Amino acid sequence: MKIALVGYGKMGKIIDEISQNRRHEVVARLKETPTKESLNDADVVIEFSNPEAAFENIKVCLENKIPVICGTTGWLDKKTEIERIAVEQNSAFLYGSNFSLGVNLFFALNEKLAKLMNNVDEYQCQLEEIHHIHKKDAPSGTAISIAEGIIENSKYEAWKLGETKDKELGIFAIREDEVPGTHSVFYRSEVDEIEIKHTAFNRNGFALGAVIAAEWIVGKQGVFSMKDVLGL
Ligand SMILES: NC(=O)C1=CN([C@@H]2O[C@H](COP(=O)(O)OP(=O)(O)OC[C@H]3O[C@@H](n4cnc5c(N)ncnc54)[C@H](OP(=O)(O)O)[C@@H]3O)[C@@H](O)[C@H]2O)C=CC1
Numbered sequence: 001m002k003i004a005l006v007g008y009g010k011m012g013k014i015i016d017e018i019s020q021n022r023r024h025e026v027v028a029r030l031k032e033t034p035t036k037e038s039l040n041d042a043d044v045v046i047e048f049s050n051p052e053a054a055f056e057n058i059k060v061c062l063e064n065k066i067p068v069i070c071g072t073t074g075w076l077d078k079k080t081e082i083e084r085i086a087v088e089q090n091s092a093f094l095y096g097s098n099f100s101l102g103v104n105l106f107f108a109l110n111e112k113l114a115k116l117m118n119n120v121d122e123y124q125c126q127l128e129e130i131h132h133i134h135k136k137d138a139p140s141g142t143a144i145s146i147a148e149g150i151i152e153n154s155k156y157e158a159w160k161l162g163e164t165k166d167k168e169l170g171i172f173a174i175r176e177d178e179v180p181g182t183h184s185v186f187y188r189s190e191v192d193e194i195e196i197k198h199t200a201f202n203r204n205g206f207a208l209g210a211v212i213a214a215e216w217i218v219g220k221q222g223v224f225s226m227k228d229v230l231g232l
């Protein structure tokens with residue numbers, strides 16, 4: 001499979017190595033918005049750039065009928081527009097706030113726990129994410145996905161940065177050293193606390209999941225998520 005990497009920073013470089021280990025050919029390594037020419041007839045694009053660049057990058061790829069796996073976070077206000085373009089162009093698009101297999105299992109567990117918590121009103125939920133100091137967006141895309149999973153299945157109606165208040169689910173976004181990504185969900189009552197936590201030890205799991213998603217999407221049309229890839 002011919003892979004074009006759009007965004008070639010911390011993530012792009014690891015994805016490059018994993019792609020080659022899995023016998024794919026990396027035909028482009030771009031640090032700017034792609035063009036038809038610079039995409040070099042790729043079968044699929046893996047996009048990990050930055051919140052300002054993602055929309056235009058994805059749009060160009062989809063208009064050239066190349067499926068896109070996007071891991072860039074912090075641009076979600078334009079996601080519906082991208083999904084419309086993907087369908088209109090008969091192309092394929094998959095966004096994942098977090099491609100690690102462990103976090104995608106964590107998402108499923110989180111939704112189940114949120115549902116169970118409806119049976120007991122004593123608990124208040126709080127989210128926390130910790131990331132490296134270079135991260136441009138807050139809260140993390142993963143924390144937003146976790147919050148959405150809880151909101152769909154509980155009394156909470158919206159999320160906000162900071163402490164949980166009434167029906168607004170709070171997210172503490174902490175920036176610390178070189179932390180790759182830690183996410184925790186706390187349910188606290190007067191007498192106890194339940195915590196579920198995912199800790200990434202490095203970025204390899206994110207990169208592997210993105211390559212697995214790229215292998216899966218080639219030949220498909222439509223808008224997908226990691227739930228489709230993993231059959232969750
Ligand atoms: N979904 C997931 O599983 C994960 C998502 N992420 C997300 O992925 C994104 C990238 O993370 P990371 O690799 O750590 O970030 P980096 O800052 O290390 O890399 C970003 C790269 O994008 C390049 N870039 C800048 N402008 C453009 C442009 N217009 N078009 C294409 N590329 C451009 C940068 O080039 P230059 O250096 O020249 O500026 C750099 O190579 C972030 O949004 C992060 O939150 C991160 C990890 C996992």
Ligand SMILES: O=C(O)C1=N[C@H](C(=O)O)C[C@H](O)C1
Binds near residue numbers: 136
């Ligand atoms: O910027 C990062 O590094 C990460 N970003 C993603 C996010 O915003 O959730 C995924 C991962 O936690 C690392």
